[in-house]
Amino acid sequence: xxxxxxxxxxxxxxxxxxxxxxxxxxxxxxxxxxxxxxxxxxxxxxxxxxxxxxxxxxxxxxxxxxxxxxxxxxxxxxxxxxxxxxxxxxxxxxxxxxxxxxxxxxxxxxxxxxxxxxxxxxxxxxxxxxxxxxxxxxxxxxxxxxxxxxxxxxxxxxxxxxxxxxxxxxxxxxxxxxxxxxxxxxxxxxxxxxxxxxxxxxxxxxxxxxxxxxxxxxxxxxxxxxxxxxxxxxxxxxxxxxxxxxxxxxxxxxxxxxxxxxxxxxxxxxxxxxxxxxxxxxxxxxxxxxxxxxxxxxxxxxxxxxxxxxxxxxxxxxxxxxxxxxxxxxxxxxxxxxxx
Ligand code: GLA
Numbered sequence: 001x002x003x004x005x006x007x008x009x010x011x012x013x014x015x016x017x018x019x020x021x022x023x024x025x026x027x028x029x030x031x032x033x034x035x036x037x038x039x040x041x042x043x044x045x046x047x048x049x050x051x052x053x054x055x056x057x058x059x060x061x062x063x064x065x066x067x068x069x070x071x072x073x074x075x076x077x078x079x080x081x082x083x084x085x086x087x088x089x090x091x092x093x094x095x096x097x098x099x100x101x102x103x104x105x106x107x108x109x110x111x112x113x114x115x116x117x118x119x120x121x122x123x124x125x126x127x128x129x130x131x132x133x134x135x136x137x138x139x140x141x142x143x144x145x146x147x148x149x150x151x152x153x154x155x156x157x158x159x160x161x162x163x164x165x166x167x168x169x170x171x172x173x174x175x176x177x178x179x180x181x182x183x184x185x186x187x188x189x190x191x192x193x194x195x196x197x198x199x200x201x202x203x204x205x206x207x208x209x210x211x212x213x214x215x216x217x218x219x220x221x222x223x224x225x226x227x228x229x230x231x232x233x234x235x236x237x238x239x240x241x242x243x244x245x246x247x248x249x250x251x252x253x254x255x256x257x258x259x260x261x262x263x264x265x266x267x268x269x270x271x272x273x274x275x276x277x278x279x280x281x282x283x284x285x286x287x288x289x290x291x292x293x294x295x296x297x298x299x300x301x302x303x304x305x306x307x308x309x310x311x312x313x314x315x316x317x318x319x320x321x322x323x324x325x326x327x328x329x330x331x332x333x334x335x336x337x338x339x340x
Contacts, residue, residue, distance in 0.1 A: 001025070001106075007051050008109050012116035012143040017041065018337065020143050025051055026103040027064035027120040027139050029169050031291075032149065037264030037339040042175035044265065046301045049291050056104075059284055059296070060168040063103030064139055065096040067124055067131050068321070069166035070242070070277060070310035073201045077313035079132060079160045079322060086130050091199055096168075098129035102137070103168070117142035126159065133159030133325075147337045155329040162313045163323045167333065170281060170301025173260035173267060177294025181281065181302045182223025187257040188216035188278060190243035194309055194318075195232050201311050202318075206244055214241065219259065222280055222302065238282040238299065242275045242309050252332060256304050259340055268336040271306035274319045279303040306333040 001007060009023045009030065019041075021030040031043045047061050048054055057063060075086035075094035086094040096103065107120035117140055124135040140152040153165045172181050193214050194202040209215040213225035213233055226238050233239070245255050255276040256269040269276065279302060286297040312321035323329045 010109060010118040014116055014143050015145045016147060018147055020149055022118055022141050024107045024109045027107045028054055028062040030062060034337040044171055044173050046170040046176045046290055046296055060103055061170055063168045065168050066102035066165045067097045068162050069096055069164040069307050071095050071201055073311050073314055077162055084130055093199055115142060131161050133157040133161040135161060149335040151333045153331045157323050158325050160322055160324045162321050163329055164308045164321050166305040166307045168303055168305055170303055172301050173265040174263045176291055180299045184222050185219040185259045186216050186222055187219045188243050189246050189254050191246055192244040194242045196235055198235055204315055239278050239280040240282060242277050244275055264339040266338045266340050269304045270334040272332045273306040275307050275309045277305040277307055
């Protein structure tokens, strides 16, 4: 860091040559090198070649987002009868934990023995960004020989607090910087999504995707309907919505499968979380220059942010995102890479 604090970068590799890099600053996933159908490797996530590039990081490239990923309306919530006001860093809302979210803090890194894994821990102190409770967070990235990057989240607190942890990697399966992601075919295992208002806050409705451009239950190109005159696409400037994952139980469920036809690369996202934010990179605007001098323009990457629903603390009917003392928050997300 410019202020002298060291950053550690960890490299995870597996027996098939896949390679994932992650660093202690922001628990950021810096690169993911995976093969195409011919066996040629490319880095499929947007990012930077130097840590400076990530400070600041307005699009949250590769970041671990928290304490509350996504939006909280008005930056307000009430827990244990007490009202809390967070900083508004996204119009009238709080986005991704406030001014200095988990993407902007230094984590402790620890290489785990006997596997390609690194654990990042962070103590978010009582009152940090105005959230209640000392929250101990641990995020483990493991690369296994099934070509899966497994992300395990764990947290405990000493006061009830909202919690929502997610990974904000932007993918382009043809290789980062290789243009728009509109040709990618996406399948989302979701019959419903949470429509938003003009501030991208859920209205509370769970709307069926059937008959709308939000229907990805069968694989569809991202670009096929993205500019349709549909209220939610207009409000979101494209896709920027939480999808309600069809669940058979509480375990790992397939949330999404994405296929990029020129490279043949496939990304599957599995999770124990109730939702996934499908974000088509609408706010990338060419102001960020990333790896290899690539300029990241509108829709040059997409995110699949597994999560609790946005603004859950203000929607008692959504799955609860409140962690209480004595409980342990546990969640798992898998990014699985293959080719077709
Ligand atoms: C999230 C949000 C988007 C956008 C990005 C960061 O995915 O849903 O609206 O704010 O983060 O640019």
